[in-house]
Amino acid sequence: MSQMSHTSFAGFTHAAQQAQHWVKELAKDVGWSEPSACRLLRSVLQTMRDWLSPAEMADLSAQLPVLVRGIYFEGWNPSAPAPERTKRDFIVSVRNSFGYDEEIDFDVAISAVFKLLDRHISHGEIAQVRNSMKKSLRNLWPVD
Template identity: 60%
Template sequence: MNTTISGFTQAADQAQEWVNELAEDLGWSERRAHRLLRSVLHALRDWLPEAEMADLAAQLPALVRGIYFEGWKPLETPVRDRRKEQFVARIQHDMASDPLDEPDWAIAAVFGLLDRHLDQGEIAQVRTSMKKALRQLWPTH
């Protein structure tokens, strides 16, 4: 990563582009899209096996990677019971002040954003490591 001021500005612009793109995909405010992106990244981080979690992190832009790791408690992860219902419930809990009417659709939008921006080989590995019901929220080509 470029550690100059211009590199930091570029990283901030890239993170903002991701949030803007997600907000546009969902027809939401940037603030709400950012909250959803953060929530889904945190849940995904905790649902993935450690090696896959780290591989995914390496693919994320610098500031998005910061969001991904924010508040991470390695001794409490990964989540052992990785069912879709618990994943969705976690997102709903995080969004409790602004509940999701269609959580599967919103989560799928974040997965779609990742799908468009990350290496397809890595995406395939992430999808493979998920339980089938949760994997079905991820777009396929």
């Protein structure tokens, strides 16, 4: 086996482990199964992606683990109209993407994803993302 293919495989394995670590951590934080936590992560990241300016969206994506970045960009339509920017619209978008479930408090679930990002993304980038959101939505972010 050539060195190049071995390095590529090792990188792929590491990427899978990183993504799995994020999902496991989120599942533990919200007390859900890993498949549900993965769905939540996808729903929140994709809603954030559509909420942020193109520059902020790209800056945040650069700090995501490679497979999580794939989830972030999955189904992205850069020509789609920007959604409304209220906290309620954000929550409705996450809920619609996740699948409505009356048992879930989406404020708590979204906040758990924001806390996960807060632990893994640089402080400067998180501050920029948080500050680009309306104050009502920023209330779901953990405070330093």
